[in-house]
Amino acid sequence: MPSAQTKPVPNISEIHSSGQKRYTESQVIAASGLQAGQAFDVDAIQVAAQKLGQSGAFEEVQFKYRPDGGQMRVDFAVKEAPKFHRCTFDNFIWTSAKEIETFVRGEVPLFDGFAPEGGELPDDVSRALEHFLKQRGITGSVERTRYAKSVGDRNWDHLYAVNGPAMKVQSVAFEGVKGIDEKLLEKEAEPLIGRSYSFVEFRKYADASFVPIYRERGFLRINIGNPAPNSVRPTTPNEYAVQVSFPMEEGMAYDWGAAAWTGNQAESTAELDALLGMKQGQLANGKKLDAGWEAIQTAYGRKGYLEAKLDPKVVYDDAGHRVQYQVPIVEGPQYRMGEFSIGGSPEATSLKGKWKLKAGDVYDASYLQEFIKTQLRPALAVAGGRTPKIQTSIQPDRTVHTVAVSIQMQ
Numbered sequence: 001m002p003s004a005q006t007k008p009v010p011n012i013s014e015i016h017s018s019g020q021k022r023y024t025e026s027q028v029i030a031a032s033g034l035q036a037g038q039a040f041d042v043d044a045i046q047v048a049a050q051k052l053g054q055s056g057a058f059e060e061v062q063f064k065y066r067p068d069g070g071q072m073r074v075d076f077a078v079k080e081a082p083k084f085h086r087c088t089f090d091n092f093i094w095t096s097a098k099e100i101e102t103f104v105r106g107e108v109p110l111f112d113g114f115a116p117e118g119g120e121l122p123d124d125v126s127r128a129l130e131h132f133l134k135q136r137g138i139t140g141s142v143e144r145t146r147y148a149k150s151v152g153d154r155n156w157d158h159l160y161a162v163n164g165p166a167m168k169v170q171s172v173a174f175e176g177v178k179g180i181d182e183k184l185l186e187k188e189a190e191p192l193i194g195r196s197y198s199f200v201e202f203r204k205y206a207d208a209s210f211v212p213i214y215r216e217r218g219f220l221r222i223n224i225g226n227p228a229p230n231s232v233r234p235t236t237p238n239e240y241a242v243q244v245s246f247p248m249e250e251g252m253a254y255d256w257g258a259a260a261w262t263g264n265q266a267e268s269t270a271e272l273d274a275l276l277g278m279k280q281g282q283l284a285n286g287k288k289l290d291a292g293w294e295a296i297q298t299a300y301g302r303k304g305y306l307e308a309k310l311d312p313k314v315v316y317d318d319a320g321h322r323v324q325y326q327v328p329i330v331e332g333p334q335y336r337m338g339e340f341s342i343g344g345s346p347e348a349t350s351l352k353g354k355w356k357l358k359a360g361d362v363y364d365a366s367y368l369q370e371f372i373k374t375q376l377r378p379a380l381a382v383a384g385g386r387t388p389k390i391q392t393s394i395q396p397d398r399t400v401h402t403v404a405v406s407i408q409m410q
Contacts, residue, residue: 010040013071019078023057023110028078030109031055040065040072049076056119057081057110084114087125088147090161090199093231093242094136097199104128115158122158129160139238140164147200159200166239167197167231176248184213197242202227206246215286218253220323221316225249254284257317257324264329266303267296272327275299284323300331301365306396306403307332335363338402344409345388347379363403368392376407 015036017028032048045063053061060079065072089100104111107128108121115122122144129142140162147159172189174182188209192202206224214222225247231240256278261269276292278284293310300308313326337357343349354375357367372390380387388409395404 010067010071012036012038012040012074013068014073015076016073017076017078019080021080022084022112023080027109028052028076031057032076034074040074045074052076052078054119055110055121055124056116057084057121081116081119083117085117085155086157087111087113087115087122088157088159088199089129090159091167091197091229092129092132092160092162093167093197093229093240094138096228097226100129100132103132107131125158126160129162133162138162138165161198164238167229167242168240169193169195169197169244170241171243173243173245174248175245176250179219179250179253180214180217185210188213192244197229197244199227199229202244210246212287214250216288218255218283218285219250220254220284220286220314221251223249223251252318252321254316254321254323256280256282256284257320257322259312259325259327262326262328263331266305266308266331266334267299271299272296298366304334304336304362304364305331306335306363306365333398333401335396335401335403337361337363338397338404340405342407344407345380345383347383348376348407348409351375351379357405368394368405368407372407 012034013036015029015032015034017025017032020028032052034045034048038044042065045065049061049063052058057080058078059081060077062077063074064077065074067073087101087104089097092100101111101113104125108124110121111125111128115125126142126144133140133142141164143161143163145159145161146156148156169192172186172192174185177185192205195201203226206227210224211222228245228247230243230245232243258280259273259276259278261272264272267275275295277288277295278292293312296310297308307330309330309332311328311330313328315324315326317323337359339359340352340355340357342352342355355371357364372392376390391408391410393404393406393408395406396402397404
């Protein structure tokens with residue numbers, strides 16, 4: 001009896017994907033691991049769909065297949081994850097961030113400079129970076145953490161850092177400096193010498209230390225580019241001397257024009273101008289401006305306007321090298337003093353009569369700290385012993401516009 005012929009296994013003729021927005025169809029297909037021309041296998045397609053889902057880049061992955069001229073066509077339908085985060089490379093001193101991104105893209109099809117919050121894709125980036133180190137003979141591992149510019153910031157980065165090599169900064173240079181004395185920047189950069197290089201830390205340092213130097217001298221549109229490290233391998237194995245440069249886009253120095261105030265009633269225009277502390281024609285000192293906005297906010301708080309909001313909008317006159325501000329103010333309601341309580345220690349309780357704001361008085365938002373400094377702390381110092389922790393509570397009542405203040409020793 002003749003044996004039955006084995007039915008040939010069809011190949012995959014085409015692979016398609018739909019539903020993607022940030023990715024291209026070819027990226028999704030490459031990430032699935034399937035290739036047109038390979039033998040059709042339902043289990044392999046299921047594995048490919050799971051791989052896409054496990055990447056974290058997609059919250060839904062479905063597939064279907066159908067005959068196509070003796071072969072089989074495969075279609076994926078995906079729904080991308082709602083949140084992706086930037087990938088930042090902290091201390092990869094051996095090449096530029098752009099070149100590192102290009103390398104990772106070559107190994108991780110779904111990498112586009114960002115990665116989802118979870119799933120395997122962020123760790124795939126780590127593995128690609130470790131491959132990058134291995135190719136260049138660098139002994140080290142890659143650690144991934146979350147980096148946020150402020151506590152609670154939801155727009156955090158995936159931060160990738162190399163552990164192992166020593167990377168000490170030996171020099172800091174500046175490119176494009178024309179409008180100020182470069183020695184001012186060099187002096188401010190001295191604390192960076194000898195430190196371990198970190199893109200994140202050096203970026204923060206530039207914003208906190210170099211930018212104010214320019215803004216104080218009228219360069220209100222100063223833009224400092226990202227630090228660019230250049231590594232030199234010394235004689236000691238796995239130790240690198242790092243030269244760091246900062247590109248500067250200075251813009252121009254501006255003179256002060258004027259501030260146009262609107263919405264102010266509790267503070268006159270003359271009072272606001274005096275608090276801002278700028279005079280027409282003088283250099284527009286950004287540091288002085290920052291202090292002026294804060295002084296105005298404090299002045300409103302002293303008059304009980306706890307919810308006053310300033311929204312300064314800058315107007316640049318490049319032709320005249322002048323800057324002006326349009327400053328709408330929403331003062332909000334005026335608050336008055338409500339209930340006051342103090343306790344937790346005999347010294348604190350004895351000071352209740354020293355609190356000068358009585359119920360119904362206009363609330364002075366600056367007075368609490370003044371009271372603690374001039375009354376409470378001296379009383380505690382005289383009493384001696386362990387200094388208790390001072391806990392304060394300020395509770396505005398937005399219905400009747402009063403403020404309840406509580407001070408407790410712990």
